[in-house]
Amino acid sequence: GIVVLGGINMDLVTYSDRFPSPGETVVGHRFLTYAGGKGANQAVAAARMGGRTSMVGQVGGDLFGPQLLDGLREAGVDVSGIAIDGGETSGIAVIGVDGSAQNRIVQVLGANSTCGAAQAEAVASALTDASTLMLQLEVPIEVSLASARKANAMGKTVILDPGPVRPIPEELIELADVITPNETEAAALVGFPVDGHGAAERAAEELLRRGARTAIIKLGSQGAIFATGWQGDTSTAFPVEAVDTVAAGDAFNGALAVCLAEGRSLERAVMLACAAGALAVTTTGAQDSMPTRAEVVAFLGR
Ligand code: ADP
Numbered sequence: 208g209i210v211v212l213g214g215i216n217m218d219l220v221t222y223s224d225r226f227p228s229p230g231e232t233v234v235g236h237r238f239l240t241y242a243g244g245k246g247a248n249q250a251v252a253a254a255r256m257g258g259r260t261s262m263v264g265q266v267g268g269d270l271f272g273p274q275l276l277d278g279l280r281e282a283g284v285d286v287s288g289i290a291i292d293g294g295e296t297s298g299i300a301v302i303g304v305d306g307s308a309q310n311r312i313v314q315v316l317g318a319n320s321t322c323g324a325a326q327a328e329a330v331a332s333a334l335t336d337a338s339t340l341m342l343q344l345e346v347p348i349e350v351s352l353a354s355a356r357k358a359n360a361m362g363k364t365v366i367l368d369p370g371p372v373r374p375i376p377e378e379l380i381e382l383a384d385v386i387t388p389n390e391t392e393a394a395a396l397v398g399f400p401v402d403g404h405g406a407a408e409r410a411a412e413e414l415l416r417r418g419a420r421t422a423i424i425k426l427g428s429q430g431a432i433f434a435t436g437w438q439g440d441t442s443t444a445f446p447v448e449a450v451d452t453v454a455a456g457d458a459f460n461g462a463l464a465v466c467l468a469e470g471r472s473l474e475r476a477v478m479l480a481c482a483a484g485a486l487a488v489t490t491t492g493a494q495d496s497m498p499t500r501a502e503v504v505a506f507l508g509r
Contacts, residue, residue, distance in 0.1 A: 226305050263288035340354060396413075445482055450488065
């Protein structure tokens with residue numbers, strides 16, 4: 208089984224022809240809510256890929272809390288490790304989109320930012336019955352670090368998705384059995400630009416040198432490269448018509464975790480993950496766009 212520790216968010220999106228100036232009100236023509244958060248997205252992705260998945264994190268005492276929990280439950284995620292912080296709101300992002308598809312985003316971390324020792328304990332207890340811990344960087348770093356230490360001591364596989372970009376302690380890289388940055392995140396970690404295969408290979412080598420056992424760099428429409436101490440290769444992207452690239456990386460990670468937990472080779476796992484990422488960009492939304500196992504298998508067999 209798979210345990211995901213991470214962020215749970217609701218995105219509130221308004222669509223208007225233009226953005227209001229300070230003090231002004233404009234009338235929009237559409238409003239949509241999307242369940243997101245990298246942690247929750249990855250949990251849904253793993254569950255849809257057929258992994259027995261439980262999520263650890265926090266929602267707030269507002270109306271979004273139960274809605275976010277319901278969405279996860281419907282996807283088949285065990286939510287018993289998600290606490291409600293009644294003194295906080297759920298994590299939200301208020302997103303304005305204008306007529307030229309520009310966006311302006313205000314994010315409030317809410318209950319994600321008050322995750323603490325209780326969540327690290329919930330991770331440890333969920334891991335007794337699981338093989339893999341998935342982490343991202345949307346809950347306080349100390350909680351991720353404590354959870355990764357525990358997972359490591361228990362002999363479990365730690366998969367670290369180092370996004371969104373923020374400084375992390377070297378120890379977290381050392382605790383990662385697998386680290387999966389995209390190009391932007393990889394550049395922030397290694398301190399040189401990462402665009403394309405050559406630079407990505409150098410970044411992967413640097414991350415191995417710094418203690419990660421496997422490094423995978425996600426390259427958007429160019430697929431992904433992966434490297435371990437003894438093996439490195441490229442997994443070419445599957446050509447698709449990109450509609451919305453939101454959460455492609457989360458679909459990738461969910462599929463990767465499930466395939467590795469099933470004991471598949473790294474090469475095969477990365478290929479299935481690339482297929483899941485490609486499928487995710489063909490639909491809009493975050494959690495809604497996570498492909499099922501059947502969809503990934505059908506896509507590969509086409
Ligand atoms: P993130 O969403 O974290 O920025 P990427 O954009 O690199 O990550 O996407 C994750 C994975 O999804 C990629 O490694 C690739 O396999 C797949 N993917 C993303 N965008 C496309 C695309 N336009 N066409 C095909 N595959 C894609």
